[in-house]
Amino acid sequence: MEKEVTIYDIAKELSISPTTVSRGLNNHPAVNKNTKQKIIDVASQMGYRSNTFASKLRKQRTNTIGVIVPRLDSNFQSCVMAGMEKVANEAGYNLIISQSLETVQKEIANARTMFDNRVDGLLVSIAYDTENIDHFEPFFSKGIPVLFYDRVPEHKKCTSIVIDNIQAAYKATAHLVEQGCSNIVHISGNLKVNVYKDRLKGFKYALMDSDLPFSESSVITTNLNEEAGIQAAKQILQMNPRPDGIFVANDNCAVSCVKTLKQAGVRIPEDIAVVGFNNDPITRVIEPNLTSVDYPGNEMGEVAVRSLINYLDGMSDVSLTNTITLRSELVVRESTTRTGATGAVAP
Amino acid sequence: MEKEVTIYDIAKELSISPTTVSRGLNNHPAVNKNTKQKIIDVASQMGYRSNTFASKLRKQRTNTIGVIVPRLDSNFQSCVMAGMEKVANEAGYNLIISQSLETVQKEIANARTMFDNRVDGLLVSIAYDTENIDHFEPFFSKGIPVLFYDRVPEHKKCTSIVIDNIQAAYKATAHLVEQGCSNIVHISGNLKVNVYKDRLKGFKYALMDSDLPFSESSVITTNLNEEAGIQAAKQILQMNPRPDGIFVANDNCAVSCVKTLKQAGVRIPEDIAVVGFNNDPITRVIEPNLTSVDYPGNEMGEVAVRSLINYLDGMSDVSLTNTITLRSELVVRESTTRTGATGAVAP
């Protein structure tokens, strides 16, 4: 491991001061064009690399954004990450990413690491069992912006980026009603999590507005994974009268549910129409193609980072907007198209 | 923004030296139990957080691993990331992740950033059009370990983590032959990329060993996305004689290809049997379920980080092992099961 080249070495080489070298490398306006070019040349020729730690220690800015995500290996979250990385990269920020693996303990530990790493800002989608946000208190009290996205806490003072889950669920359910469903079941996730709670609300509201009865027994609470879809389907097959519509809070679960129902001889959408949520690529693979709520993961990531950076650069208003709501949209496909004549069928 | 608490503040508070405080906080053996406890208490009480930059500046170790990945929003890569994050996190390392978006230019820029951020090591899966690895030269010459995974360069001196793509493709093709296919087409990706080049090789070898003729016209080179699968299917439908087997170099493309073939009335697997690659979740959604090569993304990520850290800790041999090959496995499903009696059908 050879010795690192520093601005002092460059300075010595050119018989100028380290200050000028520093300025030259940072595009400081008050530095001679020629000098600057020489500095840059010698720097690259000597294999100089800026020591970001020294720099970050000196400036109190790290150009680093922390991300805490429940899991990286989900289609939605990886789209979010992709969007975040793109914007962050373009703006010269680094991303430190960590997973909570759906547990508060890890989320707390990760928050601590992010704090110690002095991230300029933090982006969080909270874990299943996160019930309070005390572990972000250090950020709040230091004025470090924390921006929640998708899975956001109840806490009113949090800045969040979400879609209108109530409205989206409402539309999904209303669509089922339009297709003639009158006995609709909702397969939901952990109801402590805002997104699932809100989807349930939208489901209820839509039933109410259609003068359809709502009963607790028409909500199946699961963890929304593949296995859950199978179990839910079995449960539905036992129901009497059998439901004619299902609104599932995520596509993964919806797909395994559909598969199980089909195996049992249920015709989709004729016997039971099904709507999912997320618009994952699998919606276009399952037969029949699954109607779903398009949920812009990439965009959510981009907006999250962009908002954060704008705030950090002082370019937005003093405080972050309290809630940013992205558009979402019901994409109608065959799993709910009974007449073959309703709505625009997406590719 | 209040003033940050430093070890000096803690030292003053306890009337001891900063040195002792530093030691106390770092579990240095030679420090009195009581003193240590006091230090820890006062530190947390004063809201102290270690300044990692000062620390990293002083020690010449950053505990940071850089990752350069083509795209984050692919099922395979997000599984890899998940595995990497898990191991890195447990070992106290941070991950800085960036995407090349399949272009060398971004890959070069990202490498530079990683270099400036003085990552302790680098993990790379190279972009489509990366033809040489000069941009990693700075790492090599500084002795910073660079570990390539999945998409690795030709360069002999690179340390890589891969699966045996030749063998996997061989098995996939041989399986098609066993099922009675004698006119097999291979849908491949950019042949400059090792994984696709090797899969083509395995395809050829298997044909040779089965005494089946190989012709260039039975290889369709695409970019392996959804649209490519549709185009490839159309091309196949035009072929005369029509092939009875297809080996596709990735699942995404295989799925859209199957869909298109089915729409054209082709029976899978009776008319054409199809094998994919990656064992993405969609293989179990498409009908018929797709036979595919199981490709351990999570494990690859874990192994990559673990190898790197072992090396950094000096726990493995002096140099990184040149190539680590992970097991891969053909998972037989309905898309190739003609008799219904061959091989173990996966769930």
Next chain:
DNA sequence: TTGTACGCGTTATCAC
């Protein structure tokens, strides 16, 4: 336009 001198917060080294 350039240079001098200091401090950012930590840890390694040496001395006690």
Next chain:
DNA sequence: GTGATAACGCGTACAA
């Protein structure tokens, strides 16, 4: 078991 001191490499107020 503890402390004084220097150094890591950079950016910036101030001076010239």
